[in-house]
Amino acid sequence: xxxxxxxxxxxxxxxxxxxxxxxxxxxxxxxxxxxxxxxxxxxxxxxxxxxxxxxxxxxxxxxxxxxxxxxxxxxxxxxxxxxxxxxxxxxxxxxxxxxxxxxxxxxxxxxxxxxxxxxxxxxxxxxxxxxxxxxxxxxxxxxxxxxxxxxxxxxxxxxxxxxxxxxxxxxxxxxxxxxxxxxxxxxxxxxxxx
Numbered sequence: 001x002x003x004x005x006x007x008x009x010x011x012x013x014x015x016x017x018x019x020x021x022x023x024x025x026x027x028x029x030x031x032x033x034x035x036x037x038x039x040x041x042x043x044x045x046x047x048x049x050x051x052x053x054x055x056x057x058x059x060x061x062x063x064x065x066x067x068x069x070x071x072x073x074x075x076x077x078x079x080x081x082x083x084x085x086x087x088x089x090x091x092x093x094x095x096x097x098x099x100x101x102x103x104x105x106x107x108x109x110x111x112x113x114x115x116x117x118x119x120x121x122x123x124x125x126x127x128x129x130x131x132x133x134x135x136x137x138x139x140x141x142x143x144x145x146x147x148x149x150x151x152x153x154x155x156x157x158x159x160x161x162x163x164x165x166x167x168x169x170x171x172x173x174x175x176x177x178x179x180x181x182x183x184x185x186x187x188x189x190x191x192x193x194x
Contacts, residue, residue: 014127014156014157014160015123015126017130017160018126018127018129018130018160021130021133021134021139022126022129022130022133024139025133025134025137025139026133027129027130027133030120030121031119031120031121032120032121032122032123033116033119033120033121033122037119037120038070038116039063039066039067039070041112041115041116042066042069042070042073042108042112043063043066044115045108045111045112045115046066046069046108048111049104049107049108049111052104052107053104053108054100054104055097055100055101055104056101056104056105056108069105069108069112072105072109073109073112073113074124076109077122077124077125077128078124078154078155078156079154079155080128080154080155080156080158080159081155083106083107083109083110083113084106084110086102086105086106086109087103087106087107087110089102089106090102090103090106126156127154127155127156127157127159127160128155128156128159130156130160131156131159131160131162131163134160134163135163137163137167138167139163139167140163140164140166140167140168140169141167141168141169142169143168143169144168144169144170144171144172145164145168145170145171145172146171146172146173146174147161147164147171147172147173147174148173148174149174150176151176
């Protein structure tokens with residue numbers, strides 16, 4: 001291949017890939033939300049719903065609860081769970097108190113997300129936004145894509161990988177596995193399956 005081929009190789013993290021997609025198809029403009037703005041938006045979301053909240057009413061009275069709500073929302077986003085999915089899941093939960101609390105959490109998440117999207121970009125939404133922009137595009141057409149050095153994938157990364165598989169010429173993925181010395185220490189041969 002030589003030096004000319006090396007010039008055609010681009011190494012991208014999912015974050016850098018998202019940025020490249022945003023610059024090509026739109027989505028790069030906007031201000032990313034700060035931690036302070038997140039806290040304020042969550043407080044505003046809880047305050048907006050305060051008359052409807054019964055089981056989650058304490059979230060509006062204690063800043064520490066707001067932090068736990070922000071952590072929960074981030075976990076939902078990383079798992080690819082939308083406010084609508086939280087509300088839909090709540091309908092099938094038992095006991096009723098648990099379903100009620102999940103409904104309230106879904107409503108808080110929905111109001112928070114709507115407020116966030118009106119004013120800011122959120123880095124935890126970047127992969128989902130990127131995957132939506134890639135749908136129907138030929139961004140990876142003609143490319144050989146190698147995916148390496150990942151132990152697990154988050155929901156947004158899976159969505160991006162679906163777009164890679166849909167349009168790339170070839171895709172290679174390496175999977176982490178124990179080294180030969182680790183396998184021998186565990187009494188396994190180099191190619192045996194535990």
